[in-house]
Amino acid sequence: MPRPHFFAPSQARLLQFVWMAVSAVLAAMTLFPLFWMVSIAFKTPAESFSPNMIPAAPTWQNFIYVLTEVPFLRYMFNSFIVSATVTVVALLFHSMAGYALARLRFPGREAIFLAIFSTLLVSLPVIIVPLFIVVKTLGMLNSYAGLIVPAIFNAFGIFLLRQYYLSLPRELEEAAVIDGAGYWRIYWSVVLPLSRPILAALTILFFLANWNSFLWPLTITADQNLWVVQVGIANFQSQYSAAWNYMMAASTIVALPMLILFVIFQRQIMESIKTSGLK
Amino acid sequence: MTDQVAQISYPSEERGLSTKHREWLAGYLFVLPDALGLFIFLGVPMVLSLVIGFFEVDGFGGYRFVGLANYQRMMRDPLFWQAARVTALYAILLVPLLFVCGLGLALLVQKSNRFNSVIRSMFFAPHVVSLVVVALVWQLMSVDKIGILSRLMSALGLPGVSLLGDPNLALLAVVAVSLWFLMGYYMLIFLGGLQDIPVQYYEAAEIDGAGPVQRFWYITLPLLKPTSFFVLMISMVAAVAGAQAFDIIYVMTKGGPANSTAVLIIYIYQQAFGFGAFGYAAAMASILVAALVLMTAILFLFTRGGRFEHA
Known part of the structure; x- marks a missing residue:
């Protein structure tokens, strides 16, 4: 039986065209600020504020300046070390916790899970003052440890991994149990390989979040050698308040790797966020 | 063995x-x-926050018990009330806008095809750029008279408008930037929710002659309740806590002009790390946490828990 349609075919085709055009225009408007950033990064100071999108005399000078006159490479290095370390350690800890909370039976499991889950409501800004005091007491101010360790612990990752493990079939683990494997071996050689897809998605999300984080590094690093890119760039602004061409070049250098990462892994990133809603 | x-x-x-x-x-x-x-980096700070609120902390790390003095100071501090007002205004503006834009974009690109997947990525792209960079770019575009947005405003017959210099507009600008940064994220959350609605419902409604508006009103919205609850809750908590607002405001306006964008978290940060008033800052943060807990509880009551089980 043919389904009755609300619109006549010709109407439907027109509607679809308008629909697509609206989407495309809105999407282009959304991206405009990012294109504008790249455009200014290639402009000379004199041209910074001209309304043309394509620079009249494109130049690499701004990039060269930022990379040579400011310890920008150092900031990038710090950001990379911090983000990579946090990501690797966090994935290990979170997958361990997620596996135990999903699969192993032990007294207090539900209470522990609930306690972890409730920390999802606590965001960094509201505990920034006491967290600073805790980290200071532990002697981690102005150190890589201070940048890295507190950033590792986050309930979001544990929660997602637990959900994932709940949805995995038990049979493979049971086979390993019959073979006499211990819990660590089951986790390491059965569960971890099975979680490759979600670990890949979380790797990108965690790296992204840490590369982009600003408030915490700003708060605990006074030593310029420990600055991460976001702090460096914000400081750049107070130092060269009118040199927008330099600032946009710096911004482009910071944002571009993440945009490229996003373009490559967009499917995984968007899928993992889509499912993180409420399941 | x-x-x-x-x-x-x-x-x-x-x-x-x-x-x-x-x-x-x-x-x-x-x-x-x-x-x-x-426990160490979240639990302890949460408890500590309550405790420090009853102390005065000097520059050398010495603590002196002052009872409720910090809370009394808060009641008399016009800047605290100003910050509370700005925070509320920011959340009241941003949360509904995010909801409408997130859901609107999700519906716009709901159909799965190659065109829409490109468009989706474009809407989401701002979210992968750091807020510091986001704030810098928008600040550049809003520079008085010569920024591209200011030029656009002039062209639209609004010359001489100062987006970040006018106390009446600066907060709106911060809301707009937050919206731009977050809408793609909420679009994805809504897409996840839409995906879970069985197609049969729509087919049945179509056979019964229901139009797009009716289908949205009687199928999509009711079945999207768990997602809507989730979106409202996390966007509200993030807005009030200043999860995105801090970075944007710190870079774009530093809380100015005339404290018009000084949300609580910015004021708390200034008090703690600008003036070393850790006790006072912690007391204000406790009030913020109390407000967050209260709001979440109210939202839970109103939506009967968002009916998590049926998600």
Whole structure:
């Protein structure tokens, strides 16, 4: 039986065209600020504020300046070390916790899970003052440890991994149990390989979040050698308040790797966020 | 080894007990690193926040108990009330806008095809750029008279408007930037929710002659309740806590002009790390946490828990 349609075919085709055009225009408007950033990064100071999108005399000078006159490479290095370390350690800890909370039976499991889950409501800004005091007491101010360790612990990752493990079939683990494997071996050689897809998605999300984080590094690093890119760039602004061409070049250098990462892994990133809603 | 010995004497029972305890031990050990870390870097600070609020902290790390003095100071501090007002205004503006834009974009690109997947990525792209960069770019575009947005405003017949210099507009600008940054994220959350609505419902409604508006009103919205609840809750918590607002405001306006964008978290940060008033800052943060807990509880009551089980 043919389904009755609300619109006549010709109407439907027109509607679809308008629909697509609206989407495309809105999407282009959304991206405009990012294109504008790249455009200014290639402009000379004199041209910074001209309304043309394509620079009249494109130049690499701004990039060269930022990379040579400011310890920008150092900031990038710090950001990379911090983000990579946090990501690797966090994935290990979170997958361990997620596996135990999903699969192993032990007294207090539900209470522990609930306690972890409730920390999802606590965001960094509201505990920034006491967290600073805790980290200071532990002697981690102005150190890589201070940048890295507190950033590792986050309930979001544990929660997602637990959900994932709940949805995995038990049979493979049971086979390993019959073979006499211990819990660590089951986790390491059965569960971890099975979680490759979600670990890949979380790797990108965690790296992204840490590369982009600003408030915490700003708060605990006074030593310029420990600055991460976001702090460096914000400081750049107070130092060269009118040199927008330099600032946009710096911004482009910071944002571009993440945009490229996003373009490559967009499917995984968007899928993992889509499912993180409420399941 | 012990297993084997046990097996010989009391086959099933003894062995079951020991494997049970082994499982317990493994469970605790697997959870330990994260539990310990969350306790030290989230649990302790939360409790500490309440405690420090009753102390005055001097520049040398000395603590002096002052009772409710910090809370009394808060009641008399016009800047605290200003910050509370700005925070409320920011949340009241941003949360509904995010909801409407997130859902609107999700509906716009709901159909799965190659065109829409490109468009989706474009809407989401701002979210992968750091807020510091986002704030810088928008600040550049809003520079008085010569920024591209200011030029656009002039062209639209609004010359001389100062987006970040006018106390009436600066907060709107911050809301707009937050919206631009977040809408793609909420679009994805809504897309996830839309995906879970069985197609049969729409087909049945179409056969009954329901138009797009009716289908949206009587199928999409009701079945999207769990997602809507989730979106409202996390966007509200993030807005009030200043999860995105801090970075944007710190870079774009530093809370100005005339404190018009000084949300609570910016004021708390200034008091703590600008003036060393850790006690006062912690007291204000406690009030912020109390407000967050209260709002979440109200939202839970109103939506009867968002009916998590049916998600």
